[in-house]
Amino acid sequence: MAFLDDSERRRIRDTISDVERNSRGELVTVITRSSDDYRYIPYLWAALLALLVPGILSLDVVPLAAYLYYLVQICTFLGTAVLFNWTPLKVRLIPPAVRKLRAHRLAQEQFFLQNLHSTPERTGVLLFVSVAEHYVEIIADSGINAVVADSAWEGIVERFVKDVRDNRVAEGFVTAINACGELLAEHFPATGKTDNALPDHLVEL
Numbered sequence: 001m002a003f004l005d006d007s008e009r010r011r012i013r014d015t016i017s018d019v020e021r022n023s024r025g026e027l028v029t030v031i032t033r034s035s036d037d038y039r040y041i042p043y044l045w046a047a048l049l050a051l052l053v054p055g056i057l058s059l060d061v062v063p064l065a066a067y068l069y070y071l072v073q074i075c076t077f078l079g080t081a082v083l084f085n086w087t088p089l090k091v092r093l094i095p096p097a098v099r100k101l102r103a104h105r106l107a108q109e110q111f112f113l114q115n116l117h118s119t120p121e122r123t124g125v126l127l128f129v130s131v132a133e134h135y136v137e138i139i140a141d142s143g144i145n146a147v148v149a150d151s152a153w154e155g156i157v158e159r160f161v162k163d164v165r166d167n168r169v170a171e172g173f174v175t176a177i178n179a180c181g182e183l184l185a186e187h188f189p190a191t192g193k194t195d196n197a198l199p200d201h202l203v204e205l
Contacts (some may be wrong), residue, residue: 003031003033003131003169003204004031004169004170004202008169008170009201009202011170011174012029012170012173012174012177012201012202013200013201013202015173015174015177015178016029016177016200017196017200018181019177019178019180019181019184019185020181020196020200021190022181022184022185022189022190023123023181023184023185023188023189023190024121024123024184024188024189024190024191025123025124025125025144025180025181025184025188026116026119026123026124026125026196026197026198027124027125027126027127027177027180027181027184027198027200028114028116028124028125028126028127028198028199028203029126029127029129029173029177029202029203030107030110030114030126030127030128030129030202030203030204030205031128031129031130031131031169031202031203031204031205032106032129032130032131032204032205033130033131033132033205034087034091034130034131034132034133035099035102035103035105035106035130035132035133035135036102036106038090038091038094038102041084041090041093041094042080042081042083042084042085042090042093043081043084045080045084045093046076046077046078046080046081046084047077049076049077049080050073050074050076050077050080051073053069053072053073053076054069054073057069057072087132091132091133099133099135100133100135102133103128103130103133103135103137104135104137106128106130107126107128107130107137107139108139110126110128110203110205111124111126111128111139114126114198114199114203115197115198116139116141116198117141118197119141119143119197119198121143121188122141122142122143122144123141123143123144123184123188124140124141124144124198125138125139125140125141125144125180125184126138126139126140127160127173127176127177127180129160129164129169129172129173131164131169134161134164134165135161136157136160136161136164136172136176137157138153138156138157138176138180140153143188144183144184144187144188147187148183148187152183153180155179156176156179156180157176159172159175159176159179160172160173160175160176163175173202
């Protein structure tokens with residue numbers, strides 16, 4: 001299932017092209033449905049609940065045969081494992097620190113996989129979105145970090161996160177790209193014709 005339709009993809013691509021004409025920066029946008037499959041999470045919670053079953057059932061005044069305890073445990077594990085594999089619920093079961101760590105790690109990987117570290121002046125910028133985690137990160141290369149404070153990106157990220165939560169992903173990208181473009185144009189204005197070394201289209205993982 002695609003994240004955005006063709007018109008939204010074109011809008012993002014055209015916005016990047018416009019921004020890059022006014023600066024020496026290179027922007028790459030990446031979006032993923034989730035930063036990890038978190039496959040172990042549903043089974044971990046299902047196993048925990050299944051282990052609690054005998055203790056809960058033992059509170060009943062009517063004793064059960066041993067095999068019935070075992071049967072209920074198995075049914076509890078299988079039923080809750082299926083339920084917890086439903087993505088919206090599964091994400092809620094993941095500790096926020098774990099979600100943030102997984103998303104940050106994928107963003108760092110994409111920065112290098114998309115060759116943002118290879119621009120001549122080290123002026124690459126990654127705009128990364130992980131939808132399930134409602135996670136947004138902007139990673140700028142060393143050439144930009146030398147002159148632009150980290151705090152300059154915070155407001156852009158905060159607004160982008162709100163747009164993702166409100167299911168306005170395309171609008172969030174466009175707004176963030178334009179805001180990044182203003183910073184790049186201020187510190188790295190275009191000087192004649194610049195090479196477009198990296199793709200302008202949205203990368204969908």
